[in-house]
Amino acid sequence: MSNSQTASIAASAAPAPVIAIDGPTASGKGTVAQAVANALRWQVLDSGALYRLTALAATRAAIGDDDLNGLAQAARNLDVRFENGAIWLDGGRVEETIRQEAVGNRASRIAALPAVREALLDRQRAFRCAPGLVADGRDMGTIVFPDAPLKIFLVAGAEARARRRAKQLSDKGISANLEDILRDMRERDARDTHRSVAPLVAAQDAITLDSSDWTAEETTRAILQLWSEIVA
Ligand code: DC
Secondary structure (H helix, E strand, C coil): CCHHHHHHHHHHHCCCCEEEEECCCCCCHHHHHHHHHHHHCCEEEEHHHHHHHHHHHHHHCCCCCCCHHHHHHHHHCCCEEEECCEEEECCEECCCHHHCHHHHHHHHHHCCCHHHHHHHHHHHHCCCCCCCEEEEECCHHHHHCCCCCEEEEEECCHHHHHHHHHHHHHHCCCCCCHHHHHHHHHHHHHHHHHCCCCCCCCCCCCEEEECCCCCHHHHHHHHHHHHHHHHC
């Protein structure tokens, strides 16, 4: 076999590239990940949705927070389908329901359980396919895709994030108190950051971007610029 044949087989066997975008709640990861994926025509993985779906499935099945096996099984057996922004759980649409604060708070609690994280690992990795994947979450760059060629740690001040969350809720006609959001957000940050498994930390090779004063478009442009520098 010639060297160029070997090189081309090695190239085709290389895993699809991943842009990992990790960061705290309401840092704008979801919007930016989708925009980057659209620009590159790549797949997108909203890993937080999988934790939210597990929380919702567990609540519907009346599985309590202390039933570790039941929660891991709920994660492993999720019957879920993603399609153009729509999400189905057990055949019913849930993309609005999983965004509720109560679902997010339960997701944050059960995400601290190693058995639940383990149960969702292969499912997350299965999203990786050509031409590439933009994955957003807390541990995309550290645990799920440690070989991602570009890792972004997206941060924003708590007040800026609380204002964004309040606006998202009021756009949906849900009244929200800024102080309550800020308090919930700080609690969730503390839980996500201080848990013993897969805590929210920047990977050693991640680039930290502070989006407090940036629009989603500006953040998207910054990430696309970093990616084009890597490709070049
Ligand atoms: O990104 P989000 O707010 O939709 O995530 C909901 C919760 O899921 C979050 O509080 C922590 C958890 N999560 C996680 O532990 N690891 C991920 N990769 C994504 C989310």
